[in-house]
Amino acid sequence: MNIVVCVKQVPDTESPRKLKSDDNTLDRAAADGVINELDEYAIEEALLLKEAHGGEVTVLTMGPDKATDSIRKALAMGADKAVHLVDDALAGSDALGTSYAIQQVLGRTGFDLVILGAESTDARTGMLAAMLAERLGVPQLSLANKVEIDGSSITVQRITDYGYDKVEASLPAVVSVVEKINEPRYPSFKGIMAAKKKPVEKLGVADAGIDADKVGLAGAATEVVDFADAPPREKGQIVTDEGDGGAKIAEFLASKKFV
């Protein structure tokens, strides 16, 4: 089975994140880059599926040069090879442009299964899996917390507010995963050494047959018009229980429209 995992490098949520004032895009140089958290679960799921069914796991990353750190980590965890789509022309792409660019790369790599994290911690649009499936003309199985493969059919548990739905489709397909699905492994030192020898193919926009007008900031269909710092968190309200604590808490929740 040919499994492709889409891996995004995002600014570490531990470090302060900023938007650039000139074009309202994320300042990726300002913070340490790490693998988007949910993508680690996607990598783990791909490795588990490979261990169970055989095949090959390819990491696909679109991002600047320094995203190679994240690619190396994915390879150290056990992925077999990587494709790194890197081109200045891609900077500032929105979800639509990104899904188009990734579709073009997937046309070259081929795939039986594409696995993604359900959303990234930076932009948090959560739309990439759906857009990609639509562009590829294959089924999307979203928000999976369990994946089973039987021959050419795939079944997932899709988490919902009330529990889960069981969703079935045939391969090839696109799956997005949530953090309940597994426990991502750590790389090992042996994995780190092995990763040095694994192939990483670097592609530019032209190599991947991507129309440069459809990607990047200029090609984006959406625009960040304005932004403001999040207001500092205000002091919480402390309810002293004088026999009526329950009622006061209910009142508070109602005032915030939680109940």
Place this chain on the structure above:
Amino acid sequence: MPATRHLPTPESADLIALTREIAAKELTPRVDAAERTGTFPREVFATLGEAGLLSLPYPGRYGGGDQPYEVYLQVLEEIGAVWASVGVGVSVHALSCFPLLAFGTDEQRARWLPDMLSGTRLGAYCLSEAHAGSDPAAMRAKAVRDGDSYVLNGAKAWTTHGGEADFYTVMARTSDEGARGISCFHVPADTPGLEFDRPEDKMGLMGSTTATVRLVDARIPADHLIGQEGQGLSIALAGLDAGRLGIAAVATGLAQGALDAAVAYAREREAFGKPIIDHQGLAFVLADMDAAVESARATYLAAARLKDAGHPYGRHASIAKLVATDNAMKVTTDAVQVLGGAGYTRDFPVERYMREAKVMQIFEGTNQIQRLVISRHLARR
């Protein structure tokens, strides 16, 4: 602020990143509770073993990572910065593997080393006795040859991982010839006659078990002797040179941890209308702490590079242990001062760092003994 490191290879940089990740996700969430309740975190050693962090300085043919000490010690420092008990455990485990690696036969190495290096079998190192700490040549534990076995009797004090380890590297007397009458043995934990006292109730390092190991007619096959009869003390002391570098690295790590906590607090805490870090009297305390941590790191790395290049490094290892642990004591004491009253409470980690720093000046040769080693080198004509 994580330590600034110059690392020799891209893979060693990835290794430090991996260590920081494991420290943040596996050690940080456990350390407070385990240190409070005195719980030995065996599962953490399994995780470190699986990640390959217990075998870094050993040869690849036994499953090791072929890493220089320069890299291995920085990994150890990162662990010590978060949880000294685990850093000490890793260092003691390496110490317990050393005799087999350096003095064992090929057959012994092939048989035992892979499981030791993968962390499947955790080690302990039994040199000290109640009356023989600084002066191990005064030890009394005996090993008597009996046909195809040795029978061991005696009590080894202060054993880190005593009662928790899977094997014990034991120094015991095979003749009465003082320093030349001691031999080194590989003793599996399930050997009948191996007994453990209740662990010591310590000032710090509560997550690390320290217990007296009693050998009561403990019989081991004769092929469990490591090296030659009579070679034991020199094997033990050779291991201690490397072990002292390990302790220097752990001490540097915990000093860094204390410094980081102190700086974070000093930026936030206000007195007389401004953050306390903006009062020069306090800022200079922090500057001295930083200088002490960086010079400790530089000192142990200088010794490590000598070792990696194959030069004698015993004097430098003792200097590194002395400087790094004395600096750690000073830095952690000052960290408590920086936090004021808060520093004296268990709501903040700095009092723990201070308690941990103290033992670093005591074990693997007290700092008086380090001075003895250094001055003997100087006196050698």
